Amino acid sequence: MIRNMIYAILLGAGMAACLSQQENDEETQAETMQQEENLSPTGSTTEPAPIPEPASFVIEKGRAGDVAIGMPIDELRSNVPMGFAIRDTTLMLEEQQSTAYVLTPQDQDKGLLVEQQCEAECRVWRINVLSTDFKTPQGLGIGSKYGEVKEAYPIGTVALAEDNFVAVSEEAGMSFVLDDTQLPQDAQDRGRYNPGNIPANTLVKRIILY
Incomplete structure (x- = not known):
């Protein structure tokens, strides 16, 4: 049962001359831009990129922010939070391809990886937090220490799941993927760990909401 539960939850001189030429080019370009602005009655029409709301990172x-477990995928795709972009991706689950969605703040390459389950309709199944910008109300996120996580949430299980060493909090509905590179890599030795003896300074490298 624990195995099923865990599964469910669970990238010098010549330079001076070049710099001098670059500075001259930049000055010339700046003068040209200023002249163009003086000729234009309205100035630049480029609008700044929208900034995501702070609540979008909680x-x-x-x-996780505006993305909720059980949300219809159609709603996810049609209501992209302000300042975010969405794109499709493909995952391999149980040797089968599955469509997932990457939601990122604009101009960033990491954010949320949203997995789906499709029955009558496709809905959000799991949310993988991949960006350090996302935090719990207690300020926990990627890069936090296991000891901090344990203080904030009860950890009921630690185990190897989908090739990840995870600490699971059923109460929080979160699975904290730990950086186990400093732990013994032998499966038998790693199996001796429990929620009480994981080193407190072990870092969180991903968070899965289920």
Whole structure:
């Protein structure tokens, strides 16, 4: 049962001359731009990129920002939070291809990886937090220490799941993927760990909401 539960939850001189030429080119370009602006009655029409709301980066039980477990995928795709972009990707689950969605703040390459389950309709199944910008109300996120996580949430299980060493908090609905590179890599030795003896300074490298 624990195995099923864990599964469910669970990238010098010549330079001076070049710099001098570059500075001259930049000055010339700046003068040209200024002249163009003086000729234009309205100036530049380029609008700044929208800034995401702070609430969009809050992780809590069942949701990460505006993305919630059980949300219809159609709703996810049609209501992309302000300042975010969404794109499709493909995952391999149980040797089968599955469509997932990457939601990132604009101009960033990491954010949320959203997995789906499709029955009558496709809905959000799991949310993988991949960006350090996302935090719990307690300020926990990627890069936090296991000891900090344990103080904030009860950890019921630690185990190897989908090739990840995870600490699971059923109460929080979160699975904390730990950086186990400093732990014994032998499966038998690693199996001796429990929620009480994981080194407190072990870092969190991903968070999965389920």
